[in-house]
Amino acid sequence: MVSSFCWGCLTRLPSAPRALLPPTLTAQRVAAFHTSTALLAAKKGASAPKYRQGTSMTMKKKKRPAERTRPPAVGERKALRKRIVLSNPNALEIPDMKEVSNETMVDSRLRGSVLGLPVPMLDQLRAVQAFQPKQGWSIFRRPGTVVRRETLEIARLIDGISGEGEEKGKVVKKIVSGARATGKTVHLLQAMSMAFTKEWVVITVPDSQELVTATTAYAPLSDENPNVYVQPEATAALLSRTVTANPVLSKLKVSREHTGLKAPVPAGTTLEDLAKMGIKDPAVSWNAFQALWAELGAKSAAPGFEKGFQPRPPMLVTVDGIAHWMKESKYNNVDVQPIHAHDLLFVRHFLSLLKPGTGQSSLPNGGMLLYATSASNSPTIPTLDVALKQVAARQAGVRPSAPEFPHPDLYAKTDQRVLDAFDSYGLPAPKEGTLELQTLAGLTREEARGYLEYFAHSGLLRENLTDEWIGEKWSLAGGGVIGELERIGRRLRVNTA
């Protein structure tokens, strides 16, 4: 339907006079008297510059989705971290691989070859924690170690000490040092395997750091000696390691009376049972350890205990990472002052073995002390460096009064207790060697060849092992540093593009 009125007429209408129109109710109309507030009010919410606010762009943080999986059980991750796998069933078996035995360990013709560790011995070595998680045992069919010059040297010493010759009952004290990944810990392991072969008693401290990081219980020794501390749990763990690893202890009987334990030890008790007393009750573990140590050093039986007395075997004592013992521990005393590591009786006992024994040698039945430094996990202790240099100088025959004898920096803080720990005053007992420093370096090229051939025989390395290739890898490994050789050996060279 067409609208009856015309738009043209509407547009031509004269505009109505203002007074006729109803007033428009705008804000300005209402408050015409003063306009400022009305204008400002109209501008509210418009995009006026905000002077009080930062103008920089802010980014919203993305919210992470909540973790749905439950966290792993307590200790599970540590167990995974510390897990040691000694065999890879996929690796090829080497048919003519020799094992560590009385004959092979001193055979210099085997230098450069890899000797397997006997399977029954693996439990013992595991018990003394000779293997470390990152040593790469898990890629071979069975664990083995390469025979290097230092291995043969130590094998001859061990052979001599347990033999019947003039070396019998000798005490060798060595500090094993060297650059990172040069095989210090494996050197200790080789010594342990030889000692187990010779049926020695092996006592080890595989992780010296555990004793000073305040993670294990400690207590003053007694009311009379409030400034020295025992660590019952750690001592019990040491006894446990020793008992598990050394079946020899079950054949040896006590040779004297022992006080300090809860019950008197009757004659005929085996050393294993003696140690187990300490394992069962950590409160007496330190006393039990002292009793065990006295028994292992006994040369004859006290009256009343002669029945069934057997001569004690030599001992191998190893400590890995001694630098942690050369500073103040994380433990506090009653005055909330840090306790020096040398005030812990456990540490003090093992460090005192380095000094010449009073009257008799520190290991009366002979044996060997091997204390290794660590290059990957060790605090920086300048005094220890000087002390080791002094050991080397004394070994080279430099007198302490000589000008070339190394001394600590006069303007640096020197820990005199550390210097004294390695200082051997007085004369050593007969058959007791002085402290020596053994510095490990890289393998020779022949030894490196044997080691890399071991990789090739195991099917891990697919190369033509020429002299040129081996020399190249030897150089790449920093002059035959064995840890680096291992990394080269397990890294696959892939020919595909």
Add this chain to the structure above:
Amino acid sequence: MPPRLNLFTARAVPVLRSSATPSAARRSFTTILNANRPCAATTNGLTTPLQRRCNSSGSDGQGRPKGPTEDPLPHVSEEAAEVSKIMDKKCDGAPSSPELEQGTPVSEILRRDKDAQKHAPKVMQDQMNRPSGSRSFSTSAFRMQELQANNNPSSSSDDASAALVANMIAQVTEQAAELHPGLKFPAPAELPRTENFRKRYDTVVDQFTKTIMRDGKLSKAQKNMSFVLDHLRTAPPPQINPRRRLVGAPPASQLPLNPVLYLTTIIDSVAPLLKLRQQKGIVGGGVSVQVPVPLTLRQRRRTAIMWIVEASEKRRDSQFAYRLANELVAVAEGRSGVWDKREHAHKLATSVRSNVSARSGTKNRMG
């Protein structure tokens, strides 16, 4: 087009000097100025503005202005010589004017100019003093050889042995040339890619490591990767599912001894060939349709790695490396859901394969 003669670097600039013969100078100067105007007609020094077309014909020769090529301009140096002849009075072949002959030998100039002879370089002076035909070096090497060959035709015993040796050398050279064309010594063996220290890892291992990297922590990713490779090395060989075989793999028992190959095989076996792209504007109406697109090798592998990492997230092992390693073994044994993903992706791509031609048709229409 730049002017042919740069007025500001000319040797004699007529504008800046007062001249005794202004008309001649002006003429030449206008010649210079008009050089760039092909249509400008010059008559007796007067320039008439012409409306005529340049190439028009029919005009007589006299009044007709000359084309650009009909009256070639004199050479720059001729012009300069003319200018200097006008400007400088002593224009008698003196060195103030440029030499008009192209390539006038220096020796000729020196010969006629005693003053220049005195100041010539020492080498030239020596040359001038020396009798011609004597050189400090010999140029008669070929003639000497010919002479030697002609003089000793009789020494046959030496010749025989020398020929033998020469023969042997030629033979060896020929053999070498056959073996290594263009090389004197055997070519060095080609270094594998992984021997370069910047690319020391295999391609797949490298890609996998970078894909599992989070927050730029490459070292952590490498640690996880080495755990995964060690797990593949030590885990028991996979029980291959006959329906889901690994593509191009050696027997399963050999896989663990080459973990890199093992990993590559796993990834390549579950890598999809195609992906679907949502594309608008093919069928019109603003509707987007799915178009299957082929992937490159690296893209295929990346998709497979992402799927594997995704699937590993659902595992219950406590650590990422364990989850990943177990998932990889599951893929190798055909237990993983990644295989289904691949099949699904391929099925989808097949079902929408008609869109590929639609897309290409659109392109043709547009182009």
